[in-house]
Amino acid sequence: MGITRFSGPVYGAKGLLWVAGPSAAASTSASTVNAFLQPGYGKRVVPLYEDWFITEAYLVCSTASTVAAAQQWKLKVEGGSTLVPRSNGQDSTNSTTILTIASGGSSNVGTLATAGVQPGEYEGVWCPAGSTLRWVSSYADIPTLPQMNVTGYIRYIDSTRAV
Amino acid sequence: MGVTRLCGAVRGPHCLLWTYGPVTQTTSASTVLVNVNAIRVIPSNEDWYITGMNLICSTNSSVASAHKVFLKTEGGSSALTPRANGGGTTNAATVLSMTSGVADASTAWSTYATATVSGSELEGTWCPAGSTLRLVSSGATAAAGMQFNVMGFTKRI
Numbered sequence: 001m002g003i004t005r006f007s008g009p010v011y012g013a014k015g016l017l018w019v020a021g022p023s024a025a026a027s028t029s030a031s032t033v034n035a036f037l038q039p040g041y042g043k044r045v046v047p048l049y050e051d052w053f054i055t056e057a058y059l060v061c062s063t064a065s066t067v068a069a070a071q072q073w074k075l076k077v078e079g080g081s082t083l084v085p086r087s088n089g090q091d092s093t094n095s096t097t098i099l100t101i102a103s104g105g106s107s108n109v110g111t112l113a114t115a116g117v118q119p120g121e122y123e124g125v126w127c128p129a130g131s132t133l134r135w136v137s138s139y140a141d142i143p144t145l146p147q148m149n150v151t152g153y154i155r156y157i158d159s160t161r162a163v
Numbered sequence: 164m165g166v167t168r169l170c171g172a173v174r175g176p177h178c179l180l181w182t183y184g185p186v187t188q189t190t191s192a193s194t195v196l197v198n199v200n201a202i203r204v205i206p207s208n209e210d211w212y213i214t215g216m217n218l219i220c221s222t223n224s225s226v227a228s229a230h231k232v233f234l235k236t237e238g239g240s241s242a243l244t245p246r247a248n249g250g251g252t253t254n255a256a257t258v259l260s261m262t263s264g265v266a267d268a269s270t271a272w273s274t275y276a277t278a279t280v281s282g283s284e285l286e287g288t289w290c291p292a293g294s295t296l297r298l299v300s301s302g303a304t305a306a307a308g309m310q311f312n313v314m315g316f317t318k319r320i
Contacts, residue, residue, distance in 0.1 A: 006175030008212065008316035009286060012167065013176030018312055023185045023221065038221030038271060038308055047215060047275055050177075122166045154177050 011156040017052060018044060018133065021147035022062070026137055035073055035137035035146060042135035042148075046127050048081065053124030054115050054133075054152040059101045061109040063144035068105035071139035075099050075115075075150065080128035086157070091128075098125040098133075109143065115152075124152050174319045180211060181296065184310035185221065188230075188300055197232065197309060201298035205290055207240065212287030213258050213278050213296075213315040220272040221308025223263060230263040230272070230302040234313065240293035243320065251291075258288040258296075272306070278315075287315050 024037040036042040046052050057075055065071055080093035099113040118126040127133060135148055186198040196202060205211050216234055223230055239253030246252065259276040281289040290296060298311060 002170060003319070004169050004171070004173045004175075005319050006173065008175030008318055009177040009214065010173070010175040010316065011177055013173060013178060015176055015178030017179055018217070019179070019182040020219070020310065021185070023308060023310075036221070041219055041221045041271060041273075041308060044217050044219060044273055044312075045275055047277070 011050070011154050014055065014151065014153045016149060017054065017152050017154070018150040019148070020044075020135060020150075022060075022145040025143045025146050027142055033136055035135040044133055046129055046131050046133065048130050049157055051129055051155040051157060052127040052152055053118065053121060053155065054098050054127055054150055055124040056112055056114050056151050057099055057101065058112045058149045058151075059109060059146060061103075061143040061146045063107060064103045064109045065139065065141040065143070066105055066107055067103075069102045070141060071103040071109070071137065071143055073101045073135060073137045073146070073148075075148075076134045076136060077125065077127040077131050078134065079131045081130035094126055094128050094131060096125065098127070103139075103143070109146075129157055174209070175316050177214065177316045178314065179312055180213065180315045180317070181313040182311065183298065183313075185308040186310075187307045188302060188305040188309060195299055197298045197300045203296050205292055205294050205296065207243065207293045208320065210292050210318045210320055211290040211315055212281070212284060212318065213290055213313055214287040215275060215277045215314050216259055216261075217275045217312040217314075218261055218272070219308070219310050220306045223272045223306040224302065224304045226303070227264055228262050229304065230300065230306050232261040232298065232300045234258040234260075234278075235297045235299060236288065236290040236294050237297065238294045239291035243292055246320065254289055254291050254294060256288060258290070292320055
């Protein structure tokens with residue numbers, strides 16, 4: 001036990017990265033549209049000076065379909081910036097589905113999903129600096145007030161930091 | 164890459180510190196809270212250094228620059244242990260600000276702003292233990308579905 005007092009900021013520590021909602025769910029059933037009713041609400045851009053590695057997401061809904069897997073949510077990453085080269089020569093963009101969460105047949109959803117593992121990493125999906133994270137969904141019945149908690153860790157990119 | 168398995172509590176990691184919303188903007192004055200609960204006090208046993216904030220809105224004005232948002236810190240506690248560097252124990256500052264732009268003149272506004280760097284730090288604005296964070300805003304029309312994700316790191320005192 002004990003306490004480790006880094007003076008910070010320390011990059012690489014796992015923690016909560018992004019919270020979206022609770023807010024009204026989308027009324028559409030397509031898997032490539034935003035999960036929230038209002039356009040653009042369930043998305044955000046990763047800051048330009050750091051990469052994110054998303055390891056899990058936890059989703060809750062106050063009301064969902066009682067049919068198992070009737071509702072699905074996907075967390076996706078897309079883009080990045082070609083202006084931010086990595087020291088190891090890898091690309092600076094990525095487009096992939098990070099994880100999928102499906103309803104379990106209860107009137108409430110409270111589900112944790114683990115992301116895939118990026119090659120060369122111990123855990124987490126790489127979301128490059130400047131990329132866009134999007135929550136999309138599909139379902140026959142509209143759920144009520146989804147909220148997503150996204151966890152992971154951050155990697156510093158010194159090539160773009162103005163310090 | 165490797166994994167570092169500290170037993171914790173680990174102070175200093177860069178992470179999400181405070182999330183607020185979604186709420187609807189209720190005021191247009193720049194010195195008044197975005198919403199009645201858009202405020203929080205930092206614990207009295209640690210300093211916070213805020214590095215940036217993400218804001219998403221479900222609806223906002225179609226006029227560019229119609230909305231401005233400010234994150235401010237105020238106060239602290241002179242009763243707390245003085246910092247090792249001899250600095251004070253209170254701070255009053257605007258941590259960061261956001262202005263809706265031409266590209267945001269739509270029904271959705273998603274943006275990120277980086278905080279001012281406090282002296283002797285690599286990044287982040289110093290928000291001392293016991294100080295109060297406030298989200299204030301201005302706008303001719305009220306934005307809706309405002310959700311704030313405040314990022315930074317903590318330092319134990």
